[in-house]
Amino acid sequence: MKTLCVLGSPRPKGNSSAIAQHFCAAMERLGSEVQTIPLNALSYRGCQACMACKTKADRCVLRDELTPVLAAICEADVLAIATPVYFADVPSQLKGLLDRMYSFLVPDYRQNPNRSRLPPGKKLVFIQVQGRADPEKFADVFPRYAEFLDWYGIRERYLIRDCSGREPGEIKTFPGTLTAAEDVARTIMGS
Numbered sequence: 001m002k003t004l005c006v007l008g009s010p011r012p013k014g015n016s017s018a019i020a021q022h023f024c025a026a027m028e029r030l031g032s033e034v035q036t037i038p039l040n041a042l043s044y045r046g047c048q049a050c051m052a053c054k055t056k057a058d059r060c061v062l063r064d065e066l067t068p069v070l071a072a073i074c075e076a077d078v079l080a081i082a083t084p085v086y087f088a089d090v091p092s093q094l095k096g097l098l099d100r101m102y103s104f105l106v107p108d109y110r111q112n113p114n115r116s117r118l119p120p121g122k123k124l125v126f127i128q129v130q131g132r133a134d135p136e137k138f139a140d141v142f143p144r145y146a147e148f149l150d151w152y153g154i155r156e157r158y159l160i161r162d163c164s165g166r167e168p169g170e171i172k173t174f175p176g177t178l179t180a181a182e183d184v185a186r187t188i189m190g191s
């Protein structure tokens with residue numbers, strides 16, 4: 001079992017990264033191989049809409065530091081995405097990756113029921129934190145991406161959400177969300 005965790009926050013000691021770290025530690029303890037990639041440390045461009053991945057290549061033709069991340073997503077059994085909410089959505093660091101994941105769709109994805117180039121059975125864990133201490137706010141962020149995850153064939157999905165609005169790193173002293181992260185790890189690993 002391979003877990004790939006991408007960190008969307010620019011803060012390595014922020015709350016989304018802390019929850020992700022806790023989730024990854026639990027996955028490792030339960031026997032998964034884990035790789036963590038902080039997107040903010042990488043240099044890459046957003047999707048150029050060149051359509052090369054739909055006309056002449058079976059992958060994204062841009063060559064930059066996101067190239068191995070896209071390859072690692074193909075290989076992972078579990079993709080964990082940790083993100084803060086920035087202006088009611090994900091930060092640009094993560095949006096850049098999500099847009100480049102367009103390359104995982106086959107050329108005729110609009111008509112083809114098998115839209116995805118990804119191997120089937122991948123699981124997704126979405127870790128979302130926000131400043132506003134109101135769970136009704138920004139509850140739409142993850143569901144908005146659900147249709148696209150269906151297209152990729154990623155149907156087993158888990159949301160770990162923290163709306164406590166804590167200062168960076170403070171999450172570690174409030175175990176509720178960390179326990180939720182451990183529970184998800186146990187469910188995925190079947191233990």
Ligand SMILES: Cc1cc2nc3c(=O)[nH]c(=O)nc-3n(C[C@H](O)[C@H](O)[C@H](O)COP(=O)(O)O)c2cc1C
Nearest residue numbers: 009011014015016017084085086087088130131132
């Ligand atoms: C540019 C920017 C935009 C933000 N926009 C929102 C927002 O729309 N809603 C919200 O609840 N919090 C917003 N926040 C607060 C962050 O989501 C919050 O501080 C979060 O805990 C940061 O996560 P991190 O510790 O993992 O970096 C924003 C913060 C920044 C820096």
